[in-house]
Amino acid sequence: MxxxxxxPIIFVHGTRLSAGQWSPQLAALQEDFRVAAVDLPGHxxxxxxxxxxxxxxxxxxxxxxxxxxxxxxxxxHSLGGxxxxxxxxxxxxxxxxxxxxxxxxSTRGPWAIPYRWAAGLVPRIPAARLxxxxxxxxxxxxxxxxxxxxxxxxxxxxxxxxxxxxxxxRFDADAMRHVAAPVLILNGEKDTVFRSGERDFLRAHxxxxxxxxxxxxxxxxxxxxxxxxxxxxxxxxxxx
Numbered sequence: 001m002x003x004x005x006x007x008p009i010i011f012v013h014g015t016r017l018s019a020g021q022w023s024p025q026l027a028a029l030q031e032d033f034r035v036a037a038v039d040l041p042g043h044x045x046x047x048x049x050x051x052x053x054x055x056x057x058x059x060x061x062x063x064x065x066x067x068x069x070x071x072x073x074x075x076x077h078s079l080g081g082x083x084x085x086x087x088x089x090x091x092x093x094x095x096x097x098x099x100x101x102x103x104x105x106s107t108r109g110p111w112a113i114p115y116r117w118a119a120g121l122v123p124r125i126p127a128a129r130l131x132x133x134x135x136x137x138x139x140x141x142x143x144x145x146x147x148x149x150x151x152x153x154x155x156x157x158x159x160x161x162x163x164x165x166x167x168x169x170r171f172d173a174d175a176m177r178h179v180a181a182p183v184l185i186l187n188g189e190k191d192t193v194f195r196s197g198e199r200d201f202l203r204a205h206x207x208x209x210x211x212x213x214x215x216x217x218x219x220x221x222x223x224x225x226x227x228x229x230x231x232x233x234x235x236x237x238x239x240x
Contacts, residue, residue: 011038025225025229
């Protein structure tokens with residue numbers, strides 16, 4: 001099987017980030033695949049748009065249609081992973097395969113309590129201060145070619161309460177039963193929180209498998225951009 005036979009690939013970013021999160025993967029894959037990264041409502045170029053899962057799924061669906069190559073492989077990270085699960089439920093005919101990255105933890109029950117607390121705290125901190133903290137952290141951990149596009153696009157702190165307010169309490173491994181396509185659960189080895197339910201997610205789907213990025217954390221596509229892109233490449237060829 002060759003890349004020419006593979007589906008297009010849509011990337012969906014994580015909490016507070018933007019399509020810029022995927023600049024390393026787009027650069028690595030764009031010569032062989034039709035690829036696109038979306039901004040979810042309230043993020044990036046869509047910063048002024050109100051958040052909703054309905055709008056998020058419509059944005060993903062429009063991106064699939066824009067590549068004009070039939071069902072797509074959708075890669076969702078964290079918040080984008082849960083939005084991609086919702087897209088898989090609502091638009092099964094548009095999905096060839098699903099990569100869940102840092103999104104295989106239940107958002108129900110006690111696990112959600114600290115995230116509800118954080119979502120309530122964020123609006124109380126000035127956005128300029130949060131931006132400085134995030135910029136410093138990313139620049140300390142990663143090279144400019146990995147994070148410059150993310151930093152330039154800014155952060156969606158104002159959207160975080162609404163986004164997580166809708167996601168928390170909504171998803172667990174049962175969401176996998178609504179996914180008709182094959183699933184790759186792609187986690188950073190050290191992302192202990194968001195891979196906490198990966199075995200439950202695996203058991204809930206007959207065509208799912210787990211792959212770990214060694215030594216990577218929650219932002220696995222930043223920690224090891226090449227390994228992440230390679231995992232997506234191999235899965236795209238598998239589902240071709």
